[in-house]
Structures are given as C-alpha cells and as structure tokens.
Amino acid sequence: MNPAKKSTTLKLFTLLVLCLILAISLTACGGAAAESSAPEAAAPEAAAADSASSESAAPAVANGDIVAAFTFNNTGSVDFCQLYLSTVDKNDWGPDQLAGQKLPAGQSFTLKNIPAGQYDAKAVACEGGAESVIQVDIKN
Numbered sequence: 001m002n003p004a005k006k007s008t009t010l011k012l013f014t015l016l017v018l019c020l021i022l023a024i025s026l027t028a029c030g031g032a033a034a035e036s037s038a039p040e041a042a043a044p045e046a047a048a049a050d051s052a053s054s055e056s057a058a059p060a061v062a063n064g065d066i067v068a069a070f071t072f073n074n075t076g077s078v079d080f081c082q083l084y085l086s087t088v089d090k091n092d093w094g095p096d097q098l099a100g101q102k103l104p105a106g107q108s109f110t111l112k113n114i115p116a117g118q119y120d121a122k123a124v125a126c127e128g129g130a131e132s133v134i135q136v137d138i139k140n
Contacts, residue, residue, distance in 0.1 A: 065116040070138050072121070073108045082124035083109065087117055088135065102126060114138055 074080060080103040084093040103109045103123075116139045124131045 065140065067114050067116050067138050067140055069110050069112050070114055070136075071108050071110045072103070072123075074103050074105055077105045078130075079104045079126045080123045081126040082122075084122040084124075085111075085114075085119045086122075088120055093122060116140060 072083065081098065083097040083103065084095075085097060086093045097111060098109065101109075117137075119136050119138060120133055121136050122131055122133045
C-alpha cells in the first residue's frame with residue numbers, strides 16, 4: 001500500500017473510532033439510539049466479577065443488575081466483522097459478539113440481557129484487521 005493511501009486509511013479509521021466512542025457514550029448515557037434492521041444477538045450470561053479492591057472503585061460488573069439492551073452504533077465508514085467484550089478487571093476477551101455477522105458502516109448492533117458494568121470493547125475492521133479498544137459503561 002502506498003504511503004498516501006495508508007495515511008488516508010489511518011485517518012478514516014481514526015475518525016471511525018472517534019465516532020464509535022461518541023455513539024457508545026451517548027447510548028450509555030441514555031441518548032437516543034438509532035433503530036436498525038441489523039441483526040441482534042443475546043449476550044451470554046456472565047458471572048459476577050470479584051469485588052473491587054478499593055471501596056471507592058466501581059465494580060466491573062454489578063451484582064444482579066441486567067441491562068435489557070445495549071446498542072453499538074457504527075457511525076464510521078469501516079465495516080466491523082468482530083466485536084469483543086471483557087470486563088475491565090479481566091485480561092481475556094469474551095466470545096465474538098457478532099458471531100460471524102458483519103456490522104456495516106452506518107448500522108447498529110444490539111446486545112440483549114447483558115450484566116451492567118464497565119467493559120472494554122474491541123471492534124475489529126473487516127478489511128485490514130485494524131482494531132480499536134474503548135471502555136464502555138453499560139448501565140440501566
């Protein structure tokens with residue numbers, strides 16, 4: 001890939017990541033989420049995490065609090081083929097939440113019945129395999 005094209009691709013990916021962060025932040029704060037015909041998948045049930053070592057720190061996953069739906073909006077121009085979640089206190093990624101599906105640019109993907117808590121979310125682009133990791137706070 002020539003340097004000019006690589007630079008343009010990197011700029012577009014960075015813009016996509018910033019838009020994704022904004023969309024997830026607005027959704028997590030109760031902002032309006034776009035409705036879409038994109039496929040929906042149920043999140044696997046996760047066990048409650050060990051309590052945080054500091055009393056002032058929020059637990060990674062709240063005990064018993066289930067969020068009915070959490071929507072990821074792809075507001076950029078890059079399609080995603082993989083989406084992983086991990087509680088912030090774990091080093092391992094969970095299963096691919098897209099499960100072989102694609103999250104096209106401009107579409108949304110909804111996880112259902114996910115335990116409330118703080119998660120790292122990793123989105124992997126379909127072409128080139130570029131990835132972005134952000135922190136999301138999933139709550140009712």
